Amino acid sequence: MTVGYIMLCHTALHRAAQVATHWAESGSPVVIHLDARVRGAQAERLSADLAVCDTIRFSPRHACEWGMWGMVEATLDAARLMLEQFPGVRHICLVSGSCLPLRPPQEFADWLAGQPETDFIESVTTADVGWTMGGLDAERFTLRFPFSWRRHRRLFDGYVRLQRRLHIRRHIPEGMVPHMGSQWWCLTRQTLAAILDDPRRAEFDRYFSRVWIPDESYFQSLVRLHARRVESRSLTLSKFDHQGKPHVFYDDHLQLLRRSDCFIARKIWPQANRLYREFLKPEAEAAPRAEPNPGKIDRLFSRAAERRLRGRPGLYMQSRFPARGREGALTAQPYTVFAGYDDVFDGFESWLSKSLGARVHGHLFAPERAEFAGGETIWNGCLTDSAALRDYDPQRFLTSLIWNSRGERQTFQFGPRDHQDILPFLARDPHARICMISGAWAVRLFRQGGDFESQRREAARLQKIETAMIDRLRAAQMPARIDIRPLAEFLEDPFEPLELLLNELRPGPIRALSEPPRLGEMAGFGRFVQNLRNQGMKPVLLGDIPLDEPVTPGRRGARSRLTEERGS
Amino acid sequence: MGLWQSYRLRWKRRRRLFLARQRGRELRALRDCTAGIRPGQILLFCCLRNELVRLPWFLEYYRNLGVSQFLIVDNGSDDGSTDYLCAQEDVSVWHTTGSYRGSHYGVDWMNYLLRRYGSGHWCLTVDPDEFLVYPFSDSRPLRALTDWLDASGTRAFPAMMLDMYPKGPITAQPYRAGTDPFEIACWFDSGNYTCRRNPAMGNLWIQGGPRQRTFFTDTPAKAPALNKIPLVRWRRSYTYVSSTHMMLPRGLNLTYERSGGEIISGCLLHAKFLDTLSHKAEEETQRGQHFAAGAEYRAYLEGLRAQPDLWNRWSEKYINWRQLEILGLMSKGNWT
Numbered sequence: 092m093t094v095g096y097i098m099l100c101h102t103a104l105h106r107a108a109q110v111a112t113h114w115a116e117s118g119s120p121v122v123i124h125l126d127a128r129v130r131g132a133q134a135e136r137l138s139a140d141l142a143v144c145d146t147i148r149f150s151p152r153h154a155c156e157w158g159m160w161g162m163v164e165a166t167l168d169a170a171r172l173m174l175e176q177f178p179g180v181r182h183i184c185l186v187s188g189s190c191l192p193l194r195p196p197q198e199f200a201d202w203l204a205g206q207p208e209t210d211f212i213e214s215v216t217t218a219d220v221g222w223t224m225g226g227l228d229a230e231r232f233t234l235r236f237p238f239s240w241r242r243h244r245r246l247f248d249g250y251v252r253l254q255r256r257l258h259i260r261r262h263i264p265e266g267m268v269p270h271m272g273s274q275w276w277c278l279t280r281q282t283l284a285a286i287l288d289d290p291r292r293a294e295f296d297r298y299f300s301r302v303w304i305p306d307e308s309y310f311q312s313l314v315r316l317h318a319r320r321v322e323s324r325s326l327t328l329s330k331f332d333h334q335g336k337p338h339v340f341y342d343d344h345l346q347l348l349r350r351s352d353c354f355i356a357r358k359i360w361p362q363a364n365r366l367y368r369e370f371l372k373p374e375a376e377a378a379p380r381a382e383p384n385p386g387k388i389d390r391l392f393s394r395a396a397e398r399r400l401r402g403r404p405g406l407y408m409q410s411r412f413p414a415r416g417r418e419g420a421l422t423a424q425p426y427t428v429f430a431g432y433d434d435v436f437d438g439f440e441s442w443l444s445k446s447l448g449a450r451v452h453g454h455l456f457a458p459e460r461a462e463f464a465g466g467e468t469i470w471n472g473c474l475t476d477s478a479a480l481r482d483y484d485p486q487r488f489l490t491s492l493i494w495n496s497r498g499e500r501q502t503f504q505f506g507p508r509d510h511q512d513i514l515p516f517l518a519r520d521p522h523a524r525i526c527m528i529s530g531a532w533a534v535r536l537f538r539q540g541g542d543f544e545s546q547r548r549e550a551a552r553l554q555k556i557e558t559a560m561i562d563r564l565r566a567a568q569m570p571a572r573i574d575i576r577p578l579a580e581f582l583e584d585p586f587e588p589l590e591l592l593l594n595e596l597r598p599g600p601i602r603a604l605s606e607p608p609r610l611g612e613m614a615g616f617g618r619f620v621q622n623l624r625n626q627g628m629k630p631v632l633l634g635d636i637p638l639d640e641p642v643t644p645g646r647r648g649a650r651s652r653l654t655e656e657r658g659s
Numbered sequence: 660m661g662l663w664q665s666y667r668l669r670w671k672r673r674r675r676l677f678l679a680r681q682r683g684r685e686l687r688a689l690r691d692c693t694a695g696i697r698p699g700q701i702l703l704f705c706c707l708r709n710e711l712v713r714l715p716w717f718l719e720y721y722r723n724l725g726v727s728q729f730l731i732v733d734n735g736s737d738d739g740s741t742d743y744l745c746a747q748e749d750v751s752v753w754h755t756t757g758s759y760r761g762s763h764y765g766v767d768w769m770n771y772l773l774r775r776y777g778s779g780h781w782c783l784t785v786d787p788d789e790f791l792v793y794p795f796s797d798s799r800p801l802r803a804l805t806d807w808l809d810a811s812g813t814r815a816f817p818a819m820m821l822d823m824y825p826k827g828p829i830t831a832q833p834y835r836a837g838t839d840p841f842e843i844a845c846w847f848d849s850g851n852y853t854c855r856r857n858p859a860m861g862n863l864w865i866q867g868g869p870r871q872r873t874f875f876t877d878t879p880a881k882a883p884a885l886n887k888i889p890l891v892r893w894r895r896s897y898t899y900v901s902s903t904h905m906m907l908p909r910g911l912n913l914t915y916e917r918s919g920g921e922i923i924s925g926c927l928l929h930a931k932f933l934d935t936l937s938h939k940a941e942e943e944t945q946r947g948q949h950f951a952a953g954a955e956y957r958a959y960l961e962g963l964r965a966q967p968d969l970w971n972r973w974s975e976k977y978i979n980w981r982q983l984e985i986l987g988l989m990s991k992g993n994w995t
Contacts, residue, residue: 332993336810343798360803391995399993402921406987407854409819409886410924412863414917472850473973475872483879484853494987495850 093119094200094277095180097169099162100188101126101155103361104133107188108140113371115144117196120177124165127152148172158240160300162274163309170283181207184277189358190327191340191370199354203277210282210318213272213325214311232269233260236303264291264298272311275327275357278318285317286310328353328385330392333400338392342366351388352381405494405522407487421520422493426501427596428523430560431531433504435578435585436608440464443502443608446593452503455492456485456510471495478510485513493522500596507532507556514560518567526592529561530554530578530633537619538611547626557632579634585610664859672907675770675898678763683771685757686732690745693730693776700727701801703783704772706765708734709942710787712935714743715837717787718750724791725800726783730776732768734759759946763901770898777893781805784903785889785927790841791818792980793925794991807994808923809892815906816890817914818925821847821988822868823977824932824969833934840930846974848872849986852885862886862905862912869932869969874958883955887927888914923992926983932969 096114098121100107111121123141125134141147150169155162166185173183182203192199217229234254238246263269278286289295295313299305314321328351330338337358340348342365348356359366402411405423413419433439433453444451444464453462461476463469468476472495474488481488493501505517505525517523532553536546564573574588581588586607620636696702703726710717718729729750733741734757744752755768762768769784783801785791793804793816808816823844825832832843852867863886871882887903888911898907906912916922936959943956975986983989 334811338995339807339810341795341799341803343795360806362800362802395991395993395995398921398991399916400920402916402919402990403987406921408852408924408987408990409817409854409863409865410915410922410990410992411920412854412856412915412917413919417917417919419919469971469973471973473848473869473872473971474851475876477872477876479877480851480872480879484855487853491850491852 093177093180094182094184094196094203095120095122095173095177097121097150097166097173097183097185098123098188098190099126099155099165099169099185100124100137101129103189104129104137105140106359106361106367108137109367109371110188110191111141111147112144113192114196115141115146116373118146119196119200120146120148120173120180122148122150122169122173122176124150124155124169125152127154146177148176156239156241158236158304160305162306163299166306166310167287171287174280174284174287181280182277183280183283184326184355185275186327186355187275187357189361190275190355191357191359191366192355193328193348193351193370194354202354206322208279208281209320209322210276210278210314211322211324211326212276212278212311212314214270214314214321214323215272216268216270228271231271231303231308232263234303235259235261235301237301240303261298261301264294266316267295267312268315269308270311270315271308272323273325273327273329274306275325275329275355276310276314277326278310278314282314282318286313289313289317326353326383327355327357328383328388329357330388332392333396338395340366345369347388347391351383351385353383353385405490407490420522421516422490422522423497424493424500425522425524426493426503428503428505428517428525429527430505430525431528431578432526434506434531434535435528435581435610437611439608440504442606446606447502447597449500449502452501454505454509455489455503456481456505456513457508458510461488462504482510482512485510486516489513489516502596507553507560511556511560514563518563518573521569521572523572524596525564525573525575526588527561527564527573527575528578528581529557529575530630531581532557533578533620533623533630533633534611534613534616537616543622543626547623547628550623550630551628554628554630554632561632577632577634579636582613582636668860668907668909671900672896672898675767675900675907676774676896679767679770679774679898682757682762682767683775685755685762686753686768686771687755689733689741689752689754691751692728692749693751696728696776696780698779701725701781701783701805702727702777703729703785704731704769704777705729705785705787706732706734706768707736707740707787708759709736709738709740709939711736711738711740711743712834712836713787713840713930714740716839717790718747719837720790721783722749724796725802730772732765732772734765766899766902773893773897773899774895778895780893781808781890782893783890784899788840788930789820789887789889789927790930791889791925791927792983792989793818794923794980794984794989794994796925796980804994805890805892813923814892815888815911815914816923816925817886817888818890818927819852819865819988820868820885820887820929821926821983822870822885822929822931823847824869824974826970826974827968828966829932829969830934830937830966840933841928841977844930844932845977846970847977849973849975849988852988853879857905857912860900860905860907860912861909862888863915864904873967873969888912889927890925921990921992923994924989926980926989928977 096119098107098111100123111123114121138149150172153161153165155165234251238250240247299309302308332338339358339360340356341360342363345366401419404420440451440453450464452464455461460478461481463476472491474492536550561575567573617636620630623630703721731744731750732753732755734755744750759765773782823841824846825844826846834840834843848868851872852865854863854865857864864884865886866882866884868885871879875882884904888906889903900907914922940956940959984991
């Protein structure tokens with residue numbers, strides 16, 4: 092008892108001939124159906140090539156247009172020929188001209204001989220699956236499809252619309268439940284004969300000749316009426332992408348195909364010489380007798396689909412340029428923005444860098460230059476510190492920086508002195524963790540000293556910018572990632588929020604703040620703020636800074652709490 | 660896009676096709692083996708001047724990828740390029756002494772040849788210092804890519820120009836004919852590119868890389884465009900508009916995904932920064948035949964006098980296409 096192959100060919104006929112010969116030489120009969128649309132010379136060459144084999148037959152030719160009835164008709168004729176001419180065939184396998192056997196034919200025959208009564212055909216009801224890649228599913232069986240989808244798309248679509256509008260529904264033959272599945276199957280002689288000789292076949296044929304893509308549903312539905320044991324899977328490894336077009340295998344898939352342990356793969360690129368050479372070797376090496384396991388290939392293809400449909404978040408490049416709102420994540424990974432902290436604390440950057448064990452940037456959007464960590468002039472990905480280049484497209488500057496440093500969380504300072512064009516993006520980006528002390532610029536002004544009149548003007552300017560900043564950030568309505576506290580409130584207990592932040596940013600167990608950052612000189616700051624007020628400026632963003640009481644941070648005893656902890 | 664704008668673009672396209680026909684008259688065939696072009700072959704179109712030293716490797720590289728025929732416009736070479744090309748079996752050569760600038764920097768000549776010989780073929784239009792890298796280019800011939808693009812219904816394949824440079828001054832290591840230029844210029848910038856959409860033509864406008872950060876720091880907007888569409892399944896009605904940066908009809912420019920996914924794309928490794936550049940820069944500045952009266956070359960000439968080193972410690976060393984894919988400079992799309 093052997094396996095018979097029905098082969099549907101329309102292109103790359105030399106490859107089909109090669110595979111057919113391989114099967115015929117191993118003693119398996121092959122019935123070839125050649126698409127009627129293939130021109131004479133090529134067809135003649137194919138039959139001439141195969142004339143030497145007496146187990147190869149050619150079945151009557153039909154025009155096989157994709158999605159139309161011709162394909163099924165061709166298969167039925169070829170199956171009839173196979174059953175009549177080769178009585179020794181127990182299983183019949185439907186393959187295409189671009190299929191390639193991955194394991195020796197004898198091994199396949201032995202494997203099938205172990206399950207003589209099983210039909211291998213993917214057959215699922217329309218309600219259960221969504222694998223019909225974006226196509227019509229249930230409607231395939233209730234509407235009529237006399238027009239070709241490939242050639243007469245408008246007629247096809249128009250006729251579908253018309254039927255929907257008129258609520259025309261077809262009558263599904265009594266007792267038959269529509270099933271769908273991969274068109275490549277392997278059926279037993281008994282089942283196939285029962286389908287061909289069914290007394291109601293004329294009725295079924297009439298019905299299916301107007302179903303859309305009947306080659307994916309004819310045998311899949313009828314097998315349920317006749318089979319003794321259906322195993323709903325295809326033995327042919329054949330995957331489709333999101334457009335419904337089959338994935339193609341190339342020479343570099345050799346190891347992947349080998350390790351899949353599948354019996355037959357589709358579709359092979361006709362010029363994949365190495366694949367054809369390796370898998371059609373007359374004496375293939377003793378292959379592992381494992382069950383087919385296409386899992387690895389499935390993963391490869393689902394990753395490809397994922398890349399095509401969702402892409403890599405945070406990447407903007409020549410073939411991924413999402414429209415606003417379609418980006419997914421705006422940046423590749425989370426990052427932190429500190430605003431005002433470096434005004435209040437001396438040497439905040441280096442302290443933070445030490446506490447986090449990571450590099451921390453200065454003001455990346457400073458007017459003079461991008462202050463990369465460690466005073467570098469050029470950064471990952473060859474981003475330079477040039478302000479002109481950065482301001483040419485600040486968004487791309489930031490997204491590139493984050494993308495280039497994948498795996499290392501980026502942290503930088505920001506404030507009202509900086510170039511503000513990036514702000515709307517920061518407000519919009521869910522990856523931006525923003526910690527801000529409003530009014531902190533006043534501390535820097537106070538410490539810088541100098542002419543009071545120019546200080547007052549600068550204070551007014553910064554306060555105006557910062558007000559706009561805060562409005563923009565508050566509008567984002569994301570209190571969990573945007574944390575804004577007025578200076579006065581912050582100074583009351585500066586270390587507790589810092590401790591919380593550090594624990595959020597630092598991986599590992601929660602630790603107490605071992606060494607707090609150094610708070611600079613604050614004596615007289617209350618008087619400075621009052622002077623601003625006296626000069627007619629209203630510093631609203633600072634909060635309530637007491638006038639006479641010297642500003643000592645941690646009035647609520649944070650300092651004492653810290654020392655206690657260190658002491659214990 | 661409104662009716663008025665599509666009408667205008669249609670006329671623009673017709674004008675370019677007309678110009679292509681006009682400028683095509685300036686071309687004189689020196690060696691014509693276009694009769695040997697068979698259906699399904701991949702053709703390469705190129706316009707050059709005095710590139711003798713680059714030609715052996717250029718032809719060899721593309722022959723290995725599976726290009727069947729080369730159609731080359733020789734714009735008045737006097738260094739022996741012409742004779743070298745005429746001696747090749749798979750090269751058709753047209754000679755012209757016409758103005759490079761007057762033919763839109765060679766685009767009109769290319770459009771003429773593309774329209775006449777390229778229709779129905781996959782056509783690769785590149786400069787002699789551009790080397791195409793596409794996904795799986797180390798294991799699959801170009802034909803595998805074009806077959807797959809055909810099956811996906813894709814007409815145009817984008818490839819961003821990636822400027823390659825050596826470590827040290829560019830005059831330090833002389834380039835010898837027939838050798839791989841990327842043994843010398845094997846470094847590139849991996850992540851300093853900007854990208855914006857050109858609303859009129861629908862294409863992306865990419866700038867950045869070593870040229871922008873070295874020669875155009877004060878005027879970033881003037882840095883050269885790096886986006887290109889070099890590989891197209893040509894039809895008679897198509898036309899390149901500005902080098903191979905943009906095409907008409909403008910649907911061909913939509914080689915990127917707007918809804919978050921990635922479409923397949925490649926890179927054109929650009930072997931410009933070799934010791935041949937300083938010579939070229941001097942010549943082209945004098946001729947003033949290049950874009951914006953050779954302003955780009957003038958910038959190089961000034962920059963190059965200072966013997967700049969484009970290399971820095973963040974430069975990436977080129978390994979293969981997979982590296983470019985991981986860095987996000989190109990994408991496999993859903994090709995596997």
